[in-house]
Amino acid sequence: MNRFLAAACAVCLAGGLHAQPFQPADLETARELRALALESGLAYEITSELTTRIGNRLAGTEDDARAVEWAVDKLESLGFDRVWTEPATFPSWTREHERVAITAPVEQELVALAIGFSPGTREGGVEAEIVMFDDLAALEAAPGEAVADRIVFIKKRMERARDGSGYGPAVAARGQGSMVAAEKGALALVIRSVGTSTNRFAHTGAMRFDAGSRRIPAAAISNPDADQLERLIASGDPVRLKVDIGAQVNEPYTSQNVIAEITGSEHPEEVVALGAHLDSWDVGTGALDDGAGVGIVTAAAKLIDDHAERPRRSIRVILFAAEEIGLWGGRAWAEAHKDEIENYQLAAESDFGAGPVYEISARVSDEAWPVIEAIHAELEMLGIAMGGRSQARGGPDFMPMSIHGLAAADLSQDGTRYFDYHHTENDTLDKIDPAEMAQNVAAYVVLAWLAAQSPVDFGSGPGLIEAD
Numbered sequence: 001m002n003r004f005l006a007a008a009c010a011v012c013l014a015g016g017l018h019a020q021p022f023q024p025a026d027l028e029t030a031r032e033l034r035a036l037a038l039e040s041g042l043a044y045e046i047t048s049e050l051t052t053r054i055g056n057r058l059a060g061t062e063d064d065a066r067a068v069e070w071a072v073d074k075l076e077s078l079g080f081d082r083v084w085t086e087p088a089t090f091p092s093w094t095r096e097h098e099r100v101a102i103t104a105p106v107e108q109e110l111v112a113l114a115i116g117f118s119p120g121t122r123e124g125g126v127e128a129e130i131v132m133f134d135d136l137a138a139l140e141a142a143p144g145e146a147v148a149d150r151i152v153f154i155k156k157r158m159e160r161a162r163d164g165s166g167y168g169p170a171v172a173a174r175g176q177g178s179m180v181a182a183e184k185g186a187l188a189l190v191i192r193s194v195g196t197s198t199n200r201f202a203h204t205g206a207m208r209f210d211a212g213s214r215r216i217p218a219a220a221i222s223n224p225d226a227d228q229l230e231r232l233i234a235s236g237d238p239v240r241l242k243v244d245i246g247a248q249v250n251e252p253y254t255s256q257n258v259i260a261e262i263t264g265s266e267h268p269e270e271v272v273a274l275g276a277h278l279d280s281w282d283v284g285t286g287a288l289d290d291g292a293g294v295g296i297v298t299a300a301a302k303l304i305d306d307h308a309e310r311p312r313r314s315i316r317v318i319l320f321a322a323e324e325i326g327l328w329g330g331r332a333w334a335e336a337h338k339d340e341i342e343n344y345q346l347a348a349e350s351d352f353g354a355g356p357v358y359e360i361s362a363r364v365s366d367e368a369w370p371v372i373e374a375i376h377a378e379l380e381m382l383g384i385a386m387g388g389r390s391q392a393r394g395g396p397d398f399m400p401m402s403i404h405g406l407a408a409a410d411l412s413q414d415g416t417r418y419f420d421y422h423h424t425e426n427d428t429l430d431k432i433d434p435a436e437m438a439q440n441v442a443a444y445v446v447l448a449w450l451a452a453q454s455p456v457d458f459g460s461g462p463g464l465i466e467a468d
């Protein structure tokens with residue numbers, strides 16, 4: 001235990017006060033940084049620049065390479081102490097075209113996007129009678145003869161929720177539907193978009209890609225088109241669909257995680273890690289997912305770099321590669337750094353748009369819990385509640401390292417509207433509210449600064465996993 005905490009505990013025991021682990025000067029700086037963040041437009045500027053000058057940036061494409069180059073230049077020009085890249089290698093996928101149309105009993109074009117890692121159909125597409133299922137489990141339970149030589153339609157609807165909890169139950173059809181339908185001899189899979197929008201935008205995203213597994217061509221149709229298809233099927237006439245997809249799985253590609261550091265003054269080897277992912281889908285401009293995260297964590301670190309004394313620990317911004325197509329950047333980072341996990345003090349990723357942060361939760365050692373409570377006290381005026389001790393993973397890209405016991409904090413963002421735009425052509429900069437984004441930066445700047453100044457360790461390592 002550190003001397004500062006010991007001193008605070010002595011006061012607490014004597015006076016019955018709640019222990020304050022931080023020195024007054026560190027709290028003062030946290031409050032100054034918070035006020036500066038609320039006035040700062042830097043996160044929005046960074047996100048605007050990324051989404052305007054680079055646009056969307058699917059992992060493994062030339063746009064990905066341009067985004068990496070942009071990120072290195074940007075972080076260097078912001079003046080961080082060190083900027084470097086670390087490689088991540090992965091199979092990539094290219095969309096060429098997709099067309100989904102009803103051919104009987106009427107002819108209608110539907111708004112569709114192929115699902116990532118979908119194979120292409122044969123030249124000219126496939127056309128067959130449709131068979132509809134409520135969800136993935138219903139497809140799994142269906143006899144092969146009900147599915148063979150048909151086009152499968154899964155109508156599962158995603159429910160809107162602040163914490164995004166509707167996503168998991170709906171996304172199973174996107175992840176596994178193609179493989180399950182392939183086993184039963186289906187010709188193609190069409191799913192209702194895994195999103196909450198009632199606008200005519202289809203939602204893309206990756207299917208589970210196991211090299212060698214049998215998959216069939218798969219696409220998502222917009223939610224109004226899914227409604228239309230359901231009504232037509234309910235009218236009783238056999239409905240036929242045509243699906244025409246052109247797509248390629250490519251040779252392995254090596255992209256880069258881009259990392260910037262404010263080097264710590266006292267314990268430079270100890271790291272507070274802020275994450276976001278640099279890649280996006282190949283539709284829209286990847287503004288909410290995850291241009292916003294890139295802006296938020298970069299701006300938070302820049303505020304500390306400019307306005308505070310050197311933090312005791314190092315603070316790193318990690319812009320991960322290839323999150324969307326399988327967490328490849330996060331996996332490469334965990335593989336490269338898992339043996340030094342004890343140096344990673346606390347990790348937090350912003351990857352849920354730019355809605356206001358409403359809650360903090362964390363997974364840290366028992367000894368560090370009062371530190372999280374003291375950090376929360378500085379977040380309360382931002383409207384952030386204490387979510388308690390959770391299974392916090394720190395965000396998707398830190399998940400592979402969390403398995404090894406990475407101490408992590410989640411700053412949960414209001415995602416009520418996030419899935420109206422996520423992975424669609426409609427994920428563009430105008431969906432970001434600059435004031436809400438500034439609140440995010442304020443939350444991250446307080447978390448990062450105080451975590452770097454914390455007198456106790458957060459306890460990364462295998463013990464943290466066992467503690468669950």
Ligand SMILES: [Zn+2]
Pocket residue numbers: 277289290323351352
């Ligand atoms: Zn994302």
